[in-house]
Amino acid sequence: DTGVSQDPRHKITKRGQNVTFRCDPISEHNRLYWYRQTLGQGPEFLTYFQNEAQLEKSRLLSDRFSAERPKGSFSTLEIQRTEQGDSAMYLCASSSDFPEAFFGQGTRLTVV
Amino acid sequence: AQTVTQSQPEMSVQEAETVTLSCTYDTSESDYYLFWYKQPPSRQMILVIRQEAYKQQNATENRFSVNFQKAAKSFSLKISDSQLGDAAMYFCAYRTLFNNNDMRFGAGTRLTVKP
Numbered sequence: 001d002t003g004v005s006q007d008p009r010h011k012i013t014k015r016g017q018n019v020t021f022r023c024d025p026i027s028e029h030n031r032l033y034w035y036r037q038t039l040g041q042g043p044e045f046l047t048y049f050q051n052e053a054q055l056e057k058s059r060l061l062s063d064r065f066s067a068e069r070p071k072g073s074f075s076t077l078e079i080q081r082t083e084q085g086d087s088a089m090y091l092c093a094s095s096s097d098f099p100e101a102f103f104g105q106g107t108r109l110t111v112v
Numbered sequence: 113a114q115t116v117t118q119s120q121p122e123m124s125v126q127e128a129e130t131v132t133l134s135c136t137y138d139t140s141e142s143d144y145y146l147f148w149y150k151q152p153p154s155r156q157m158i159l160v161i162r163q164e165a166y167k168q169q170n171a172t173e174n175r176f177s178v179n180f181q182k183a184a185k186s187f188s189l190k191i192s193d194s195q196l197g198d199a200a201m202y203f204c205a206y207r208t209l210f211n212n213n214d215m216r217f218g219a220g221t222r223l224t225v226k227p
Contacts, residue, residue, distance in 0.1 A: 003156075033215075042116075042203050042217030043157075091157070099145040099164075099207055101215060103157040 002026060004104035006092050012110045013082055020078045021107045025094030032075050033101060034067055035091040036060065043091055049075060082111045114139045116206050118218035125194045126226050132179075133189045133221045135204030143209040146180065148189045151220075152200040160202070163187065165209075191223075199225045 005024040013019050025032050030051050035043035046065070047057045051072035061067075064082075069075040079086055089108050093101035115138045125131035137146070148160040163171045163180050170178050175195075179188045191198055204218040 040121075040219065042205075042219050044217075045215065100147055100159050100162055102159070103149075105156040 004092055004094050004102055006090075006104035006107050008107055009105060010108045010110075012112060015084060015111055016081055018078065018080045019082060019109065020076055021090055021092075021109075023075045023077070023092030023094075023104060024073075025075070025092070026096075026102055029094035029096045029102070030072065031095045031101075032069055033093045033095075034075070034077050035093065037089040037091055037106070046077075046090075079109075082109075084111045087111045114141075114206055114208070114214070114216050116204050116216050116218040118202075118204055118221050120221045121219070122222045122224070124224045124226060125191070125198075127194055127196060129194055130190060130192045131194055131223065133191075133202050133204075133223065135187045135189070135218055137185050137187065137204070137206050137216075139185065139206065139208075141208060145207045145209070146178075146187045147205040147207070147215075148176070148178070148187075149203045149205060149217075150198075150200045151203065152197075157203070161189065194225050196225050196227060199223055 007022045032049040034046040037043045045058050047067050049069040064080045067077045089106045091106045093103045095101045117136045144165045146163045149157045150160045151157040161173045175192045177190045201220045203220045207215045
């Protein structure tokens with residue numbers, strides 16, 4: 001499978017715990033994006049990498065959120081001290097020279 | 113700031129019939145891309161169709177076509193000969209030509225296909 005891969009698919013955590021999600025983009029794609037999607041809404045942009053450089057972060061990305069893309073390959077999104085409001089689907093997408101992004105299946109986070 | 117509006121939270125179509133999903137957007141730019149993405153239940157979002165704003169011709173992909181009205185800032189998706197597998201959330205999205213991170217999505221339209 002050469003698509004965008006995300007792990008885990010589902011995560012249930014207690015409030016206050018830290019969680020980390022992983023995204024493996026399509027191998028030749030140099031651009032990687034993280035989005036958050038809540039029920040009944042479209043995806044909202046969180047952050048963007050070109051290769052290993054994090055070029056932009058949304059205001060939605062509070063200081064409890066951090067994302068990395070070491071060596072310009074896979075990326076991780078960490079949420080510290082999770083809150084119930086963090087419950088959402090976290091989507092990763094990647095792209096190359098084409099304007100469209102290719103999405104992974106997402107990680108559904110539930111904070112209890 | 114660019115915004116994307118999908119005014120139909122839910123739509124329903126009979127199998128084999130045609131349905132049109134609406135999308136409007138707001139921008140001050142002249143060059144941009146528009147997309148329709150499909151998100152089936154519990155499955156990943158996939159690209160349905162793409163339109164470049166500088167192209168006057170409406171994009172078509174098999175049973176899917178768009179009606180792009182640049183002056184009206186309207187970008188509707190027509191699905192012909194609807195199939196059960198077309199049932200999904202459909203998202204309209206906008207991207208500027210020069211800013212690779214700036215893809216804005218509408219709230220989505222849930223399409224139900226009745227057998």
